[in-house]
Structure formats: structure tokens, C-alpha cells
Amino acid sequence: MGLIEDIKKMIDEKRTAYQALSEQVWTFAELHFGEVKSASLLSKALENEGFHVAQGIAGLKTGFVGSYGHGKPVIAFLGEFDALAGLSQKRDRTVHDPIVLNGNGHGCGHNLLGVGSLAAAFAVKEYLIKHGLKGTVRYYGCPAEESGNGKAYMAREGCFKDVDAAFSWHPDSRNAVQHLSSNAVIEARFTFKGISAHAAALPELGRSALDALELMNIGVNYLREHMEEHARIHYAVTNTGGVSPNVVQAIAEERFLVRSPQPSAVKKLFERVVNIAKGAALMTGTEMSYQIEGGCCNLIPNKTLHQVMADFMEKIGFPKPSERDLAFLKDIYTSIGDNEKNFAKQFLTPDQRDQIAEKPIADWVIPCPAEDQFMTGSTDVSDVSWNVPTAQCFTATWAFATVPHTWQVVAQGTQDYALNAALYAGQAMACTAIKTIEDPDLLADATREFKERLGGETYECLIPADVKPPVH
Template identity: 50%
Template sequence: MNNTNHQKFVNNIILEKESTLTKTSEYIWSHPETRFEEYLSSEKLLEVLEAEGFAIEQNLGGIQTAFKGEYGNGKPVIGFLGEFDALSGLSQKPLIDEEQSIDGQINGHGCGHNLLGVGSLGAAIATKAYLKSHNLPGTVIYYGCPGEEGGSGKTFMSREGVFDSLDYAFCWHPSPANAIMSNKSLANFQIYFRFKGISSHAANSPELGRSALDAVELMNVGVNYLREHMPDTNRIHYAVTNTGGISPNVVQANAEVLYLIRAENLKGANELLERVRNIAQGAALMTGTECEIEIDKACSDYSPNRKMEEIMYHYLKEEESEIVYSENELNFAENIWQSLTQAEKDNAQNMLQSFGVISDSNKLDHQRLSRIVNDYVISDKPMMGSTDVADVSWVAPTAQCTCTTEAMGTPLHTWQMVSQGTSTYAFKGMFRAARIMANTALHILKDENLLKSIQKEHKEKLEKHPYKNPIPDHVQPSTL
């Protein structure tokens, strides 16, 4: 595969925009907002897009914090997916190696979305600049995608046809590694089970009551017995969101549990959901209560485009010689490593399978920050998690990479992840991801036959497995 003249151009644009991108990421990190309430974060990203000459459309798909910035005209239409939501309960001071929350702050960027959204923004800016400079046809769209954490924002957006015009799309994710995210992901449904009973005095007339809390507890027990009899790749999680009150002398008339049900594909997720529904109905029968079932959100299984991944891997490998860290960066990463539990250290390489490190994790032995690019390996084994990028991948050919933004062993959704979110090595990984996505996008844009083969692969996939959005039309995005 020959290098093309766009690489130097892209590298120069990203270098030119480093200060703007860094400040934008730092701002989003400092204003952590949870799903579908990312008002300040989306406003900041829109400000940068407008300054860069993108045409803005807000309230995308009817979601207040969803938006897009568009530049150019004609084909191909290239999409870059940006996330920017935080996690509740992960407030953490930056750039320290001990757990310490920020006074007055609850949320934190424990999944690196302050980096993810801005890395994709950098890629969109560089791609747009190249099209403009070389007077090329094509359309570049940056998608501001809210609510990835537990909200499946892109799935809602996909349901509303937001991505239908795309010829191909890119995303990336922060992690301790540099690799192609070649794994498929788990499809899921998030469902409320609300039980309605009859209240009564728990001592004087318990026989008159019908306990909704009993129904929730029986349902949870029943689902726990189900776990032995489902495929190993299935996952069921739950949180009791309403126990019916704090008075033990009252039979609880209302109680609620929220379930997250995962399987390798939507067919499997639907089958598992039906079994969980039956258990809920059984719990209602046992307790003389009624059960109302409401879908909160869902997402499909991620299905990447392999031809796009091959091109992306080429540009990822091109970046390998530039992975250099300072002594201060290595020392901070070492301190983060030492803050991990022994179990987390023992799991450091195993966790990287979810990011596409399949066969050569041993290359990372004794590295606190990855200096290498791991091999590109296609695997049928899914990552044990879910992403709403999945639904974009069924609408348009999609590929993702990951770049090193944190110390080896850093688990997602932890204070260590938050602390490293504004480190200099996190920004190095963010810029690397931006270059890789932009260079891949331009490579495909310049090769009409390659684009045809990418679209042929996508079409053949849909012929075998037709896509249907998993969220019913009446369901709307929910905040925490």
C-alpha cells in the first residue's frame, strides 16, 4: 500500500489545531455531564465547528444535545462520530495517583469521552481542510452523539435516519493500547420491570397486602437461576431503582428493577429478554401483583467493515515510529499502575481483548505506556460490552481504532481513568487517533474502486442479516 500525499497535510493540520483541540477536551473534562444533558459540552463543540466553517444543525433526531457540523457537497459522505458524555459518581481531581474527588462535583469522564469526541473532531477538521485545499468533491460530517453511557444515543439517532446519507463512518476509543477494534460487541436491551401490589399494615393486616418488593426480589432470584442456563457470552445486570419506600411496617405497593440484558446479536438478546419477561410474570403470579414492562433503550451488535479496518491498520502502523513518551509521562503512568489492585494488574492484558489486542498482548509486558501497535486480527469472539456505534455500523460501513491514552491496566469507569483524562500522553493518543481516522477517510475518498468494494461488503452483510433498529418508535431518550 503506497503512502499518499495527504498524510503530511493531515499531520500539519492536526499540529496547527493542537491548542484548540486540547483546550476543548480540557473544557469537556472540566464540565462532566451525563447522558442527554451535555449542554455545555455540546455548546463548546459547536463553537469550534462554527469557527472551522462547518454548517451546523442542532436538535438532531429530536435530541436536544445531538447535532452535526457539515462541510462540502456531493459524494462520498464521510462521518466522524463524537461522544462527550460523562459518568455519574466518578468525580476525580486530575493528574494525581490517588483517589480524590473534586468538591461540589459528582460526575467524571471515566470512559475518556472528552478525548473521544475531540479526537473525532480533529479528524473531521483535517479531512475538511484537505477537501477545501484541494477543491475535491465530498461531504464531511461531524456527528455530536450524546448519551452513549447507558443511553444508546446513536441508536435513537439511527432510528430517526440521521446516518442514512453516510457512505462510510469512523470512530475510536481511548484505551491503554494502539489497535484496530476488530471485535464485534454485544447487543443489549435495557428494560424497566415495574411491579404494582397492594399496601397494608405489615403487622396488623399483612394478609391484605401484596408486596411489589417481594416480586422484585423473587424476580432477581429467578434470573440468578437463569444464568446457569444461557450462553457464556450472554450477560444480565440489574439495579433495584425503587424498593417501595423506607417503612418496614408497610407492605410495599410499588417497586421497580432495571435490567440490562446482553447477547451476541439482537436475535439472542430478544430470546434472552423473553426468558427474563417470563420470570417477571412468574414473580407477579407468585405475589399477586401486576408487572409493567418498559423498554428504556437498546443497541445492536457492532459489525465492522473489514476492508476499512485494513486501511485503518495501515495508517495506525504508520504512526508507530512516533510513539514516544517523556520521563514525566512514564513516571506518572508507573504511579497509576502502582495504584491498581493486584487483580487489576493481573487482568491488564486480558482486558485489552475488548480493544482488538487478540494474539500479541505479550508484546506489552513491562510497558506502562504502549509504544507499539498490536497486530490486526479478525476475531469472531465478541468484546464483553456494548456500544451504540453498532447501529451506525449496520447503516453504513464503519471502522474503529483505539489509541493509548492511559497507563497499562487502567480499567474503564474508574477514578484512574478520570485522573489521566487531561494528561499529555492522553492528548498524544487523541491526536494519533485523529490523524489515523482522517488519513483513512482520505485514502478511501481517493480510491473509487476501494469504496465500491467497501460498500459491496456492507451490502452483502445486510443481505444475510437485514437490519432493524431495536428501539420501538414510542421510546424516547432518558436522562439519569
């Protein structure tokens, strides 16, 4: 039996167990840093499989590492399990129908992500035992990907310093390796403090924190014209200082995400944002303070590993959806807006467009691109990729044109085709990892490329050393 057949058999035999784990995490739907039930469930699954589990990694209450085996190479699989606020949705429903109004939901498919990576780790462990191979398999339970950057805390504390290669994946509506770079990001909260006063009788005695906040936003809007092309700045007002217009607001807060393609560039851009905040405080006679709450570097892709992973994805083949799956997929596809569909279709060939009209799921594998691509978003996998050669893939767990962070993602999170695609990712990651273990030259080439891409730079976490992970 060949490698692919071995891995597929090992993962398929435990499909029922993986389904149960994925559905339980979907039901828990816990937010960043508060994934207590999800972390406990996955930790127990690792222990039952014979992995030694270390809890509370890098000061993260819901961070953990399960380890099996000994010696080199050390292979890491990255698992996520946090949900999103406001995306509660009933399963098996193809219209928006929350379980709890404004409740949480797995709108990015992390219930599948964590379990797909778990399946890969278990399969590699079984393969090592069966073939008498030396090596260490680790599963990193990584909290707070959606907000908070759990992997960055792990990287900052040296959790990947002895790892030889790392693998991850993400649910999507396509099948492809993630051969791309990304924006680095700094997350920060800005607080303005002023002086309260009666807005009609004694406005001259007041100093409005809300005025300062609004002036900061205006200043940042003007800054956008003078940023690098791929840079992005987003904000959300989290405290307006009250609801009464006849009171001068004494406090106001907002959160900013500042993004740029390189860590050095994002630090400079963030400094400009801070200076704008200082100017807003000076103009209004208020006090300004800020606190960095998260951050991650840009992603470092690895063509050596991605080419191997893409080849395995093609050879394994995307799992065929059942007639029941297709019926659900068609209903979900109908619920997606025309703008979203048209945007997604522009990347398809004419034959693929015809296929999607009949079967709205991408069952083909996009080849590994010749050149690096770029993602304007950010991911804390980036901080892992600055420490160790890292490879990732997407698999089509969703109907074509499904937009991440929507109720449609949540609705698809417990479907058979979604789990099959997650286990397909697990198969591809496991096969690539085994190839890396069995072929020292492949690992050497991946490591050489990794060092060349860094160009002599060393990793520096964008989260300051004095910032600790929140405890929920």
C-alpha cells in the same frame, strides 16, 4: 508532502485549541442526555470552522450534526461527550481524590473521544480544500453512549442513510483497530405495584412489590444457566419501596440490561425475562409493567477499512511520552491493583512485559486480527455499523492495565499524553477517510463487505418507535 505528513501538520497546528476543548468537556462532566454545555461547546467549534450545524437531531436535545462540503462520498466521524456518575476526580492526582463526593467524572474518556473525532473531521475538511477534492465531511455529536444509546435514536430516524463510511475511536490502554463484534442489548425498567399494609398487624392485606422484585431476580438468576454462552443479564434495584421494614412495600422498580450476540437472540432472551417478571407478579398478587429505555444492535466490523486503518496507525506511530508523562504514568500504574495488571499482562509477549515494567504505556500497534473478535459488552456505534461501513480504533490514552469506568481514567483525562493519543486516533481516522475518498475501489470493497456481512438482513432498531429520548 504526503498524506500522513499533511494530516499530522493540520492536526498538530490546532493542538492548543483541541486541548482547551477537551479540558472544558472534562470539567463539565455531564451525564447522558444532559450534555448541554459540552454539546454547545463542540457545536460552536464546528461553526467557527465553517461547518453548518443542525441541532436537536433525532429528537435528541444534545444531539447535533456538523456538515462541510458537498456531494459524494459522505464521510461521518462520531463524537461522544457524556460522563459517568460517581467518578469525580481531581486532575493531576494519582490517588483517589474526588472534586465533589459522588460527583460526575469522565471515567471513559469521552472528553477525549469527542475532540479526537473533531480533529479528524477538521483535518479532512482542510485536506479536501487543499487538494480540491469533492466530498462531504460530517461530525455527529452523539449523546448518551454510556446509557441511553443516542446513536441508536439517530439510526432509527435515518440520520446515516446517505453516509458512505463512518469512523470512530475510543480511549483505551492499547493501540489497535476494533475489529470485533459485540452483544446487542435491550435496556428496560420493570415496575411492580402492590398494596401497602401494616406488616405486623395486617400483613394478609398487603401485596408486596418488593417480594415480586426479589422473585424476579431469583428467576433471572436461574435463567442464566440456560442462556447462550456470550449472553449477559445485569440489573440494578432503583426503588425498594421505602426504608421501613414494618410497611408492606407498595412499589418497587429495577433496571435490566439484557445482552445477546444477535438482535433476534436478544429479543427472545428479553421475552424470557419479561415472562419471569409476569410470573413474579402472579405469585405475589401484584401488577407488573415494563418500559424499554434503550437498546442497540451488535457491532458489524469491516475488515477492509480496519486493515487500512491499522496500516496508518503503524506508519504514523504512537506519540512518544515526555519524562513528565512517564512519571505520572508510573504513579497511576502503581495505583492499579495486581489482579488488573495480571489480567492485562496475559495478552503481552515477554518483551512487552519487560517494556511495561519500565514504561507503563503501550506504544506498539496490535495488527489487525485475521479473524473477527468478540466483545461481551455493547456499544451504540453498532447501530451505525448496521447502516454504513464503519471502522474504529483504540489508542493508548491511559496507563497500561487501566480499567475503564474508574477514577484512574478521570485522573488521566487532561494529561498531555492522553491528548496526544486522542489526536493520534484523529490522524489515523482522517488518513483512512481520505484514502476512502481518493480510492473509489476501496470504498466499493468496504461496501461489498458490509453487505456480505449483513447477509440480506436489514436494520431494525431495538428501541421501539414510541420511545422518545429523555429530556434532562
